[in-house]
Amino acid sequence: MADSRSLSERLAKLPPGRHLVPHDFVTQNQRERMLLATAELVAERGYQKTTIELIAKTARVALSTFYEQFSSKEDCFLAAFDETVAGAAEVFDELIDEEMPWAEQISAGIEIFLEMVVNEPARARLCIVESQAAGGASLARYQAMLEQVAPKLREGRIHNPRASRLPDGLEVAIVGGLIWLVHQRLVADRADEIKGLLPEMLQVTLTPYVGEVEAGRAADAAQARVAA
Amino acid sequence: MWARSRPAAQPTRLRPASPLDWNERRGRGRADVSYANGRLPGRLPDDPARDRIAAAMIALVGTRGYAETSVEMVCERAQTRRSHFDRCFAGREDCFLSVHDEVTAEFCERVVAAFSSASSWHDRVWAAGWAAMRFFQEDAARARFLVVEVNGTGSGAQARRDRTLQRLADILDGGREELEKPDSVSRCTAEIVAGAIYGTVLGRIESGCVERGEDFLPELVYMAVMPYLGSRAAEDELLVQPLR
Numbered sequence A: 001m002a003d004s005r006s007l008s009e010r011l012a013k014l015p016p017g018r019h020l021v022p023h024d025f026v027t028q029n030q031r032e033r034m035l036l037a038t039a040e041l042v043a044e045r046g047y048q049k050t051t052i053e054l055i056a057k058t059a060r061v062a063l064s065t066f067y068e069q070f071s072s073k074e075d076c077f078l079a080a081f082d083e084t085v086a087g088a089a090e091v092f093d094e095l096i097d098e099e100m101p102w103a104e105q106i107s108a109g110i111e112i113f114l115e116m117v118v119n120e121p122a123r124a125r126l127c128i129v130e131s132q133a134a135g136g137a138s139l140a141r142y143q144a145m146l147e148q149v150a151p152k153l154r155e156g157r158i159h160n161p162r163a164s165r166l167p168d169g170l171e172v173a174i175v176g177g178l179i180w181l182v183h184q185r186l187v188a189d190r191a192d193e194i195k196g197l198l199p200e201m202l203q204v205t206l207t208p209y210v211g212e213v214e215a216g217r218a219a220d221a222a223q224a225r226v227a228a
Numbered sequence B: 001m002w003a004r005s006r007p008a009a010q011p012t013r014l015r016p017a018s019p020l021d022w023n024e025r026r027g028r029g030r031a032d033v034s035y036a037n038g039r040l041p042g043r044l045p046d047d048p049a050r051d052r053i054a055a056a057m058i059a060l061v062g063t064r065g066y067a068e069t070s071v072e073m074v075c076e077r078a079q080t081r082r083s084h085f086d087r088c089f090a091g092r093e094d095c096f097l098s099v100h101d102e103v104t105a106e107f108c109e110r111v112v113a114a115f116s117s118a119s120s121w122h123d124r125v126w127a128a129g130w131a132a133m134r135f136f137q138e139d140a141a142r143a144r145f146l147v148v149e150v151n152g153t154g155s156g157a158q159a160r161r162d163r164t165l166q167r168l169a170d171i172l173d174g175g176r177e178e179l180e181k182p183d184s185v186s187r188c189t190a191e192i193v194a195g196a197i198y199g200t201v202l203g204r205i206e207s208g209c210v211e212r213g214e215d216f217l218p219e220l221v222y223m224a225v226m227p228y229l230g231s232r233a234a235e236d237e238l239l240v241q242p243l244r
Helices: A023-045 A052-059 A063-069 A073-095 A102-119 A121-128 A136-159 A170-187 A195-227 B019-028 B048-064 B071-078 B082-088 B092-117 B121-138 B140-148 B155-178 B187-206 B210-229 B231-237
Strands: none
Touching (some): A023 A052, A023 A063, A023 A121, A052 A063, A052 A073, A073 A102, A073 A121, A121 A170, A136 A170, A136 A195, A170 B155, A170 B187, A170 B210, A195 B187, A195 B210, B048 B071, B048 B092, B048 B140, B071 B082, B092 B121, B121 B140, B121 B155, B140 B187, B140 B210, B155 B187, B155 B210, B187 B210, B210 B231
């Protein structure tokens, strides 16, 4: 899931001068370097203190190259956000078996999410922390991300015979709560605790749908996996 | 309720304090901010112009948004000179953060007072929810200033929002005492619930639904009590019809 190359390898320029590498490939490579540089810089310095000049320098591209692909820092930031969320969605689609029981899918989904946060802390920080400090468009993206996850959670309503009572916004609220918990660990530089959050996240997430006893069983199973 | 044997994770606290220590924030010499008629009652009349600046900041940010509010607009609305603004604040962000601190202090004081007024934890949650809702309903612009505009305004504002949410988590974490085995859950649960409640309130204020806050107060109480009183008991909260 995580790219095993070092950051300097991932930011490395293609060889200079004339070569037979297709133009599209070069453009794509530059774009990836700029998006990665944005994530690394924003995670390290925060959105406000990240400049276009720094992004270009870190990505080893000319300023003119930056402006060929992005209209502004915000444009680049939003592209990095979109790319990260789309990549995460692909991973979820690939790794979660839709045939599994719903609660197991949720458990797997949260576990994968936490693993992604731990393996890609810069991108996680960009999407979870900095997106909330980077202006209105970014906030709207963050909200859309929560809403993207909610339908999968909502499927759990079939397990609760009184589901019609549940609030309409429950799923978005739960996802927001889970992400805020992770947000707090990222902000406090306590990423080492993140994987250990799984059992309690699972308990809170599943309880409205399957009740606290069954949610507790799932949390205990998750606790055993975390401990192992 | 959640009688499980797994060890509780280490709690996250910004500081080991009860929710009541919100009151400490009152001792910093800042003004109460309630800006009806452009005045700030409850503050010593040492600098009425500063109070007008604070009131203007709340009104403008709460209606136009932080990004669309300039220092010039604030000064014009406050009927004060730019030089006075510069004596009071280092700039637009400093003004926003200072006034936000003051509004937060007033909000927290009211919520904590309500929370403390009831006896059981369950009733305390309802009382705190009511107090919060009334605060939002009194002034839609101030509610937006407090809850919505703190996002997207920079890392300083975000840190302030997070501190307030951690204090909400302090209140919610008291629900552990309702469990047969309080140690069966950690403070993480309260943090999740605090984040969930905040997101719900934010969405309602953003969509302009705060004036009907009573309608979604049961939802908030449902989320607050669900991990501690159980899903069935929490669902009963959704049947409560709050008085208007």
